[in-house]
Amino acid sequence: MMLSVEGLHVYIEASHILRDVSLAVGEREVVCLVGRNGAGKTTTLRTIMGYLAPHAGRIRFLDREIGGMRPFAIAQLGMGFAPEDGAIFADLTVAENVEIATWTRRTGRPAGDRLAQAYAVFPVLRRYGARRGTQISGGERKMLSIARALALDPTMLLLDEPFEGLSPAIIPEIGRGIFEITKLGHAILIAESNIHHVPEYTTRLYVIERGEIIFSGHPSEVQRDPAVLRVIGGTP
Amino acid sequence: MTANLINILLGGVFHAAILFLVAAGLQVVFGVQRIFNLACGSFYALGAYVGASAVNAFTGAGGPPALFIVPLALAGLLVGVVGVVVERGLLAFVYDRDETFQLLLTFALVLMLEDIVRLTWGTAPYSTSALYLAYGQVNLLGATVPVYNLIVIGASLAIALGIGWLLTRTVFGRIIRAAADNREMAEALGVDMRRVYAKVFTLGTALGTLGGALVIPATAAMSEMGIELIVEAFAVVVIGGLGSMRGAFVGALVVGVFRAVAIAVYPELEMLMIYLVVIAVLVLRPRGLFGRVAV
Numbered sequence: 001m002m003l004s005v006e007g008l009h010v011y012i013e014a015s016h017i018l019r020d021v022s023l024a025v026g027e028r029e030v031v032c033l034v035g036r037n038g039a040g041k042t043t044t045l046r047t048i049m050g051y052l053a054p055h056a057g058r059i060r061f062l063d064r065e066i067g068g069m070r071p072f073a074i075a076q077l078g079m080g081f082a083p084e085d086g087a088i089f090a091d092l093t094v095a096e097n098v099e100i101a102t103w104t105r106r107t108g109r110p111a112g113d114r115l116a117q118a119y120a121v122f123p124v125l126r127r128y129g130a131r132r133g134t135q136i137s138g139g140e141r142k143m144l145s146i147a148r149a150l151a152l153d154p155t156m157l158l159l160d161e162p163f164e165g166l167s168p169a170i171i172p173e174i175g176r177g178i179f180e181i182t183k184l185g186h187a188i189l190i191a192e193s194n195i196h197h198v199p200e201y202t203t204r205l206y207v208i209e210r211g212e213i214i215f216s217g218h219p220s221e222v223q224r225d226p227a228v229l230r231v232i233g234g235t236p
Numbered sequence: 237m238t239a240n241l242i243n244i245l246l247g248g249v250f251h252a253a254i255l256f257l258v259a260a261g262l263q264v265v266f267g268v269q270r271i272f273n274l275a276c277g278s279f280y281a282l283g284a285y286v287g288a289s290a291v292n293a294f295t296g297a298g299g300p301p302a303l304f305i306v307p308l309a310l311a312g313l314l315v316g317v318v319g320v321v322v323e324r325g326l327l328a329f330v331y332d333r334d335e336t337f338q339l340l341l342t343f344a345l346v347l348m349l350e351d352i353v354r355l356t357w358g359t360a361p362y363s364t365s366a367l368y369l370a371y372g373q374v375n376l377l378g379a380t381v382p383v384y385n386l387i388v389i390g391a392s393l394a395i396a397l398g399i400g401w402l403l404t405r406t407v408f409g410r411i412i413r414a415a416a417d418n419r420e421m422a423e424a425l426g427v428d429m430r431r432v433y434a435k436v437f438t439l440g441t442a443l444g445t446l447g448g449a450l451v452i453p454a455t456a457a458m459s460e461m462g463i464e465l466i467v468e469a470f471a472v473v474v475i476g477g478l479g480s481m482r483g484a485f486v487g488a489l490v491v492g493v494f495r496a497v498a499i500a501v502y503p504e505l506e507m508l509m510i511y512l513v514v515i516a517v518l519v520l521r522p523r524g525l526f527g528r529v530a531v
Contacts, residue, residue, distance in 0.1 A: 087418050087420070089417045092414055104426045
């Protein structure tokens with residue numbers, strides 16, 4: 001397994017946010033973590049990324065224990081992260097927002113290759129090169145955030161709600177971009193609140209509710225579980 | 237009349253050149269670390285004393301007076317390593333604490349550094365032997381201006397351009413601007429913020445200590461010079477806008493020139509004049525001339 005989380009417990013202040021969360025992402029897998037707002041999806045991703053320290057449990061990435069490591073060190077190991085709000089650097093141009101990932105993490109691959117790959121996934125970004133990072137639409141910011149994470153030349157990507165708050169017109173474009181990334185061989189973990197946004201190429205699905213994993217399996221199996229469907233709002 | 241005016245203005249610009257260095261240090265630290273470093277004035281005082289000592293040691297050892305600016309500038313820059321010690325040894329422990337706590341800590345530094353200066357150099361004013369006019373004077377439209385002042389103004393301008401180049405053209409500059417904007421995201425891209433903070437704080441400190449060193453041939457170092465400068469640097473930042481480099485530049489010019497004019501016309505109004513400008517800016521444009529957020 002590329003990433004394996006076992007028995008994770010996380011507290012924020014005094015609240016027990018994650019309870020015994022376990023999940024795994026294999027090579028070239030696209031895994032979706034589905035749950036309602038506040039269920040613990042973002043906390044799971046932020047804990048994997050090192051922003052939050054696990055109270056108990058193990059997080060292994062590329063055969064290394066990363067629980068308790070600082071975010072920058074986890075990024076240097078090859079974990080790319082695109083947060084829900086995009087976190088675009090407002091002071092930099094669109095082009096600089098992508099390029100910065102090639103400055104902050106040096107890998108064996110030339111920067112030119114990495115940039116070309118990031119733009120190949122979302123070609124529309126090329127048009128906005130000189131604009132400030134905040135002068136593009138919400139959907140384009142999501143693309144920019146994912147492209148930036150990809151330019152880091154990561155082995156795995158964490159995408160927090162890549163389809164959230166977007167117009168139905170732009171959702172397929174982001175879905176296509178993520179599909180392009182899967183063809184490059186990256187493992188991807190996507191947090192998603194809407195079961196209908198789960199891409200059809202998802203290999204494994206986890207459902208989280210009140211900080212606990214209540215379902216894990218192939219996306220087609222979730223359709224047969226009415227109790228889980230009631231939680232995530234799908235129609236059987 | 238013209239000669240007199242030029243003298244006053246150039247005196248103000250000389251002061252502004254020094255003030256800009258200290259204010260730039262304050263701005264870069266605030267911009268990236270969100271810490272309002274009151275100790276910038278103390279670094280300025282420390283730079284002044286160490287610079288004066290270095291020059292006196294240099295001339296005492298038979299160094300040619302015409303080269304005094306070399307040990308002066310080197311000492312001013314090198315004492316900037318105090319910044320690493322302060323950042324790693326003290327500030328690193330309070331980044332997660334409340335801002336008032338951070339402000340108190342930098343104020344404690346002001347008091348400690350002032351006492352360290354008194355213990356080391358005594359309470360009497362300390363200066364370099366007469367070197368201020370070592371580079372002679374020039375006649376500008378009837379006014380007699382020390383060449384040293386012009387050198388400092390030129391150096392400060394060059395540093396301002398250098399900072400602009402660093403922030404907008406270099407990889408390090410763009411990374412620190414990104415980190416200033418969103419620290420968490422910078423970390424997620426593999427940026428070790430501990431190292432960034434250490435570098436930025438050292439840069440900010442070195443700008444302050446260099447400013448202190450450069451002012452010393454024109455005046456004498458006194459232990460309370462740091463506190464006086466903090467007040468002026470604060471005015472610069474309010475006028476120019478918190479966190480903005482352009483703001484530091486324009487703010488320093490405004491404060492430097494207004495102060496020089498006030499001193500020439502009616503010396504008792506020196507500080508009042510600056511505060512009137514500060515109040516005007518706060519009323520008309522609370523975020524300062526180039527700032528993004530209200531102070």
